[in-house]
Amino acid sequence: MIDLRHKSIAVLMGGPGSERKVSLKSGEGVVQALRSLGADVTAVEVDGPDFVLPPETWVAFNVIHGTFGEDGQLQRLLETRNVPYTGEGVTGSELAIDKIATKRRLQERGVPTPGFEVLAGGVDPTLSLPLVLKAPKEGSSVGVYIVRDPSELAGALREVRKFGGEVLVEKFVQGRELTVGVVGEEALPVVEIVARQDFYNFENKYPFLNPTAAGADHYCPAALSPELTARVQQTALAAHRALDLEVYSRVDVLLTEAGEPFVLEINTIPGMTPSSLLPEAAAAAGVGYPDLCARIVELSLSRSLTCP
Numbered sequence: 001m002i003d004l005r006h007k008s009i010a011v012l013m014g015g016p017g018s019e020r021k022v023s024l025k026s027g028e029g030v031v032q033a034l035r036s037l038g039a040d041v042t043a044v045e046v047d048g049p050d051f052v053l054p055p056e057t058w059v060a061f062n063v064i065h066g067t068f069g070e071d072g073q074l075q076r077l078l079e080t081r082n083v084p085y086t087g088e089g090v091t092g093s094e095l096a097i098d099k100i101a102t103k104r105r106l107q108e109r110g111v112p113t114p115g116f117e118v119l120a121g122g123v124d125p126t127l128s129l130p131l132v133l134k135a136p137k138e139g140s141s142v143g144v145y146i147v148r149d150p151s152e153l154a155g156a157l158r159e160v161r162k163f164g165g166e167v168l169v170e171k172f173v174q175g176r177e178l179t180v181g182v183v184g185e186e187a188l189p190v191v192e193i194v195a196r197q198d199f200y201n202f203e204n205k206y207p208f209l210n211p212t213a214a215g216a217d218h219y220c221p222a223a224l225s226p227e228l229t230a231r232v233q234q235t236a237l238a239a240h241r242a243l244d245l246e247v248y249s250r251v252d253v254l255l256t257e258a259g260e261p262f263v264l265e266i267n268t269i270p271g272m273t274p275s276s277l278l279p280e281a282a283a284a285a286g287v288g289y290p291d292l293c294a295r296i297v298e299l300s301l302s303r304s305l306t307c308p
Contacts, residue, residue: 002297033290146172181250187237
């Protein structure tokens with residue numbers, strides 16, 4: 001494992017987007033973990049591009065989810081400052097944050113994903129109900145609506161369009177909600193998520209932010225046969241590779257009753273909070289939280305060294 005003792009690491013957290021509070025919580029965990037490994041850590045709360053890094057920062061550990069941190073903006077800015085950073089580079093970040101571009105790439109590379117269409121302006125969907133409406137560039141299930149009844153459609157479209165731009169419409173696939181962390185070329189144990197109410201939306205994902213939410217139960221490793229486990233993990237790896245990702249991600253998958261996995265999306269700055277799924281999967285594989293952070297740093301520095 002990489003030696004982080006006395007290394008100057010800036011943990012970038014917060015951001016201007018809808019996931020700011022989640023990011024701050026992720027940042028708290030990463031700061032503690034890196035300090036436990038002997039690193040010289042500075043927590044940097046980011047509101048926009050004018051943040052200040054400590055002099056001689058060795059690497060910036062990015063835990064800004066969604067807008068600014070996960071979409072290539074922060075990555076491009078750090079590159080202009082010649083500061084190495086964790087996670088994917090500009091190209092991978094821009095692709096993975098864009099659900100529409102991701103869906104098209106998955107289709108091109110033969111990775112199974114639910115059928116979809118893209119709406120611009122005030123156009124209505126042509127896919128039949130039930131369907132899923134998504135804001136294309138939000139994370140943590142922000143701007144996601146499952147529409148089962150025709151009476152719900154207009155209101156859901158109105159809410160999604162508040163995020164601007166196009167609307168991604170997916171064919172609804174009934175199945176078990178699974179997620180697979182990928183670190184380097186390794187697929188971690190599969191996690192199954194069972195929301196106690198509705199689906200695994202923002203409120204149910206982060207009970208520490210929403211104490212009245214029903215929440216969700218996690219099962220790791222998921223109760224799957226060895227054959228199904230391998231199939232889901234290989235599908236997640238195929239999705240990670242389809243986007244040409246190199247460092248780490250968390251791939252969300254629906255598994256039908258017939259045992260068919262469908263990739264929904266790929267997160268390149270997954271949560272690192274106490275209730276987050278990537279650290280839970282890593283722990284099930286025998287990798288503690290601090291070691292997971294160290295591995296992310298190690299892989300990220302290898303990526304930055306090989307980038308043109």
